[in-house]
Amino acid sequence: MSSYNVKQEVTDKYSLRGRVFNRLREDILSGKYEEHEELKEMAIGEEMGVSRTPVREAFRQLELEGLIQIIPNKGAYVTGITEKDVRDIYMIRSMLEGLCARWATEHITKEQMDEMEENVYLAEFHAKKGHLEQLAELDNRFHDILYEACSSKILEHQLKDFHQYVLRVRRKTLANANRGPKSNEEHRQIMEAIRDRNADLAEQLAHQHMINAYENMVKNGLHEAYERDESQSKK
């Protein structure tokens, strides 16, 4: 948690531990393993053709990512996310997202500013065309730009962690919600506030943007999406 520090890049994808880690991570996020499911070292190892050692170490890293929980002498279990957890994380994120926008206003480079503007224009284009996939992609990218622009590795990492953590829930609600245009408009406002060097406004807008995103998510059925996640996870 550690994990506000800048963790190692997961570029060691050619080590066995790295491969196990990446694959397990993908499997958990995609819902192959359901929540609270027990992951057995030997079974995973056999499935991936490696011994228990790299599996055990990958487990420790997945615990680091918050995706599993290891109970000594018992086993490793896929982390469950309660609705309260999601709510708490969104509230925390809304605070930090505001702080991030403030810092971004103070530190953003010209290149980042340009990309952010481009992102907003592109998103409006795809929104008109109804391209939901591109829209979701641009939405993710907008926030990543914001995180990178704040020029704080610690805050950036923190926010990316949170973002990933709720991805399991969020990805279900993004596409089918009709929030696209409204979200874009909010992105535009944040972008303009940063461009105008209005840190107070940027902070307030980014803060509210997160709260809106959460409330929209709840309105459009966090619970249902959540359940759907569970039911399809048997694979």
Next chain:
Amino acid sequence: MSSYNVKQEVTDKYSLRGRVFNRLREDILSGKYEEHEELKEMAIGEEMGVSRTPVREAFRQLELEGLIQIIPNKGAYVTGITEKDVRDIYMIRSMLEGLCARWATEHITKEQMDEMEENVYLAEFHAKKGHLEQLAELDNRFHDILYEACSSKILEHQLKDFHQYVLRVRRKTLANANRGPKSNEEHRQIMEAIRDRNADLAEQLAHQHMINAYENMVKNGLHEAYERDESQSKK
């Protein structure tokens, strides 16, 4: 990171990995190992009388705590904290501490409220007597009560993580600073705001309290304390 999730309790202190983990953690926080120092699996293992396996797993957990960084095929290095990191963390903490105080106002139990009041009174007593050790202890406890009272495991864990992370720097500046009385007064105000169920005020006070603590730290020589940490770490 991981680590906004509720990680396993480190109560498995009787497993070898748990023992190695706890001891290494203590050694790093106390400054036995200096920043950026390389930790070698074999050396640590021999020193503690265990094989490399539990050491390697303890390393992964320490990375989870943010105390070391592991570079594949290279080694494990004690995490360095820059002054900017400390500043960033304090700013992030100040936001979250405010949020925490707000939630605490809404969820605090009678027992927690009582302990918080007692804490404030006791701190004022020890401040008059000049008992710096007890004062530092009560200060830590005050914030722990606050974290527990917010009734969000995620926020609580997040804040405790940050708190621990800056401990290496902070412990040097707490005792010799003359901030005790002022800090106590701020604790009292926060406590009273929570008691009066004034969430807005509690949030604002807790937020400012963190900023004050940071600014005091800088004023009293973060840099010097930081350097001192380095020089004495040779052991």
Next chain:
DNA sequence: GCTCGTGTAATTGTATACAATTATACGAGC
């Protein structure tokens, strides 16, 4: 039928052996 032990199987924890990678020392060549 239910509860509680006991014994066996399954699983995790640790040590060790070996493979792969990286760091270091040393000398050839310029």
Next chain:
DNA sequence: GCTCGTATAATTGTATACAATTACACGAGC
């Protein structure tokens, strides 16, 4: 003297064997 390459040592990565712990099934006793 400097650079580069090679050989050797040191260190990390992985597999495997064994120990310790936990889960579970089965049967005794009530």
